[in-house]
Amino acid sequence: MLYADKYRPKALEDFDLHSDVSCNLAKLISQNDCPHALFYGPPGAGKKTLILALLREVYGPGVEKLKVECKPWKIELPTRTLEVEFTTLASAYHVELNPSDVGNNDRYVVQEIIQEMAKNRPVGVSSERMFKMLILNEVDRMSKEAQHSLRRTMEKYSAACRIVLCCSNVSKVIEPVRSRCLCVRVHAPTHPQIEARLRAVAAAEGWALPAQLAARIAQASDRNLRRALLALEACKAQQFPFQEGQAVAAADWELYIQEIAAEIRAEQSPRRLHTVRGKVYELLVNCIPPEIIMRRLALELMQKLDDELRQSVAEQAAFFEHRLQEGSKAIFHIEAFVARFMADYKNFLLAAMA
Incomplete structure (x- = not known):
């Protein structure tokens, strides 16, 4: 078992990094007050750990009896029948899923799941907690239509279902959804x-x-x-036993991005752009999020630049990252950023040589 899982806090009182947040959550549960909640913060801060501890506080150890289901769903729409297949992680008391896995059909999937949960109440719990919990990950990647649909569904089935949202960027969650949730900020540890x-x-x-x-x-x-x-x-x-001068190994995908950045700085040509495109494809195929690729690549490219060009690269990275969020093909926007950097960097080198 990985140490990140082996030493994960199990109960709210075990949290030392977020003791203020965990104490407030425990107080709400003790008062039988469990509203819809939105946990937001940077990756690795402890959002999912807090949510799992919250589930144990509400339902007890029964939430640890999990099953992974991957089944097809037939959703009847006014004009057609939508067939989708996605994976959920569920217990007798909650269901966890990632709506962005089904793309533009996320609004129908979330509605169908909540309606299904409303029909089946949990057993063996107190009358104040006769509801199930739906955990939605990466809510900031849901479509705006799905978020508006979620807002209406939260109100309609609030007696039978509590919704816990988890995201990294709360600004991409619409205000009507945020206003209906208890917003919990989980800050990054120092x-x-x-x-x-x-x-x-x-x-x-x-x-x-x-x-x-x-x-x-x-x-x-x-x-x-x-x-x-x-x-x-x-x-x-x-290396074990540990040594004071021991190097900290970087992840393979980070080393790969460093290699890509070095190749971009070494040559600016259509041939090199085609090579970089293939390597970016390889990162995407290995499930590295495109936003992470864009951000890390920009940081690597800016390391050996002067201040004027570094500012320009930061502006272009922000521009193409915004287009990346709005578009559907990540490779187009990452490649466009690389092409723009190549053009600006080559013009800078020619001007310096003149």
Whole structure:
């Protein structure tokens, strides 16, 4: 089992990184008040862990008896029958899914799931908690039509279903949905907090973790606790016992993006653009989110530039990332950003040589 799962807090009172948030949630549950909720914060901050602890607080250990279902759904629309197939993670008390997996059909899927849950109430719970919970991940990637549909559905089935939303960018969730939820901000842990958690995991495993190595892992994690624990596990696999000067291994996809950035700076030509396109495709095929590719590539390209060109690259990256969010083919917008950078960088080099 990965350390990120093995040492995940199980109950709300076990949270030391977000003690204020967990105490407020526990207080609400003790008062039998469980509204719709929206958890938002950066990746690796602990949103999913807080949601799982909330489920255990409401329903008890029964929520840990999970089953993965991948079944086809036939949704009757006024003009046609929509057939979709998607995967859900469910227990007797809750259902968890990612609406963005079904693309533009997310509005119909969410409505169908909530209506199905409203027909089946949970058993073995108190009368104040005779409702199921629907966990929706990556709500910020849902279409606006699906979010508006969710707003109406939240009101209609509020007695039989509580909805818990999880996202990284709360600004992409429409205001009517946010206003109907208890918004919970889960902030990223600080570097000292990550170092403390790394030392606690190492002590539980019986390891001697040097302070310098823990500090470097925390710095490389970019305040992502899950990433820090995975890096600790990778360091243990590479070299044990730990050494103070031991290198922190980067993820393969990060090294691949560094290689792409080096190739872009080395040559600006249509042939090199075609090569880069193939490598970006390879990253997308391996399920690296296009937003992460765009952001990381921009940061790598800006490392060895002067201030004037760095500002221009940041502006172009923001422009094409916005188009990436609005479009349907990620490769088009990433390739357009690379082509724009190649043109600007080549003009900069020619001007410097003149």
